[in-house]
Amino acid sequence: MAAPLNSVGKPQAERLSYNSTSFQKKTRSKLVSIPGTRPSVQNGQLLVSTGVTSLDYLLGGGLAVGTVLLIEEDRYDSYSRMILKYFLAEGVVCRHELFVAAAQDNPDDILQELPSPILDDVAIPKPMEQPRLSCDPQDSLDTMKIAWRYQNLPKVQSALASSSRFGHYYDVSKTMDPEIRQGAKCHRFHPSEQHAHSSNTHSPMLESYSAMLKSLQEVIHREGFDLAVPMSKSRNILRVGLHSLGSALWGDDLCCHDNPKHRHALTTFLYGLRALLRSSLSVAVVTVPSHLIQDRALMGSITRLCDNAIALESFKGSEREANALYKDYHGLLHVHQVPQLNCLASQLPDHKDLAFKLKRKQFTIELCLIYYDNYFLCKTCVPLLESETADECQEQKSCDDAKI
């Protein structure tokens, strides 16, 4: 009997040891301790939130650290700029460091416009104090005071309390409290402040781009985001927000000519950016005015050098704005690319018919289902109906008017 027992016992022991080692492997990773990050369910990548919860969901849980999100701007750059601000605001709330570059206006302007976070979890009183609520009114007044005080907590504590969560909501109607904003370390880059020092005339990159790449590399090295350098102090994430790359203000002519002279400037820059991000704890959001770039092949190679790519198509100024079918939405969102990181198959979203709307407290992206003629239709069938329904809606309206 001993032999069978042994043979039974042995695999168990092996299984046990196997279990314990696999368990240790998970806890060994030190990266998870960074606030505002979480590991991906699919491939174990470290993710950060974009600040827009539904966009996180769309991109497979969030933005993987070391990758670039390309946002193709809508025509007036209102919603793409909004997403960039959400991304930066999320960084401030999670106490990440920021690197902001813009040519159109000063990076400080973007930082001042950051939306105010709704830190509702901070206002909840601690469980110890809850019983006092049921006591006499004087006590409840006291607790009210405490609750009131909680709302005005100093910035450090509010950040600590909120950092446990992944992704926050923001109130777009208010700008972020300067005190909170100054709590986050921020590096700015504006091309006009850089002095031109031409080093290499053969390089396809523009001076503004190579200066930005250099300044970003300096920040990464100085502030210890480099993965190659072992650091003793706790790690943090660098969020890089680059606004309207490729526009004429960067000295680029992609948007101005059919056959641009600096055709490879932006793609070379993006290659360098990818190289920098892959070797550091940083993540970038880049917006590009793609509607101005005529060459679709060029746009394709720009997309390929970024990891995630989404495009925003706002209804503003288009004839769809007036169409009753789209009255619930502000625009359409196209997912052009999701990254394949450390795996073969990429996680494309289930649906391609996506629309967004910007509410005061939330930027939502949802499946664009349109209720028409007792059926729910998806966006792809809609263009056929568009003109028809527009007429019908008009008719309906005139009928209603006639009834009155």
Add this chain to the structure above:
Amino acid sequence: MFTELNSILNASPDSLTPGEFILLSDRRSDASFLIHHFLSFYLRARCRVCFLGLVQSFSHYSAVSQRLGVSLTQAKEKGQLVFMEGLKEALSTLIPQASSSGSQAMDFLRDPAAGLRSLYEFVRSSAADSGAAGGWGPPVLLVDDLGVLLSLGVRAGAVLDFSHYCRAAVCSQLQGNVVMLLRCDGEEEEEEEEVGEEEGSGWLLRGLTHQCSLSLHVEVCWRRRRRDAQHKQKQIFQYKVHDKGASFFARGTSSAVL
């Protein structure tokens, strides 16, 4: 390594066809899963592999290969794999520093108009080493991907020269294999190509298709084109990429359809 693809191509790690030049291409799709197949395939076949990873970091290729059952780190330590990580090498060239003296392979970034001579020198030296380090089979060159060279400002003609030189050195001289991936942009623009612009990936794809002996093209459908001395044969399969491999089937026979 996808066993289904091997059976379609009549290939196995035990019996290699020497002197093959395989072109992988795609349009409005993603063929990069094929490069992982060939990487693990040649490592299993005990070839000495030189990999030019221009678009992704080493950790990415390593993680995917791990899923396919091959360890890149071990292969590197054993001297079977020479891995050129383009992203890492490019930084020292794109952001010039006083102290840095990286390898010369990515030198073309300084002046893309001058061509890819430095990259070819790197390939030739690492492929020629294979005689010295004992035990490994014929050399194999894998490139992922050529399209990024175009994005970095290299002329399509220079890329074509590079591939031709590589084929001459690796396939003809050393009796090894070459696998190159080219990801094309956008639509098939017939009219524009007729203008005769020596630019763009479409032009390069046609040039490379002329050179290669086997071309795998991924589109909305997937196409295999084998060119023998006399006739061309084209086969079309459908595919699905899984977590740990890919499956291929004749058109219309996927389980989702049947």
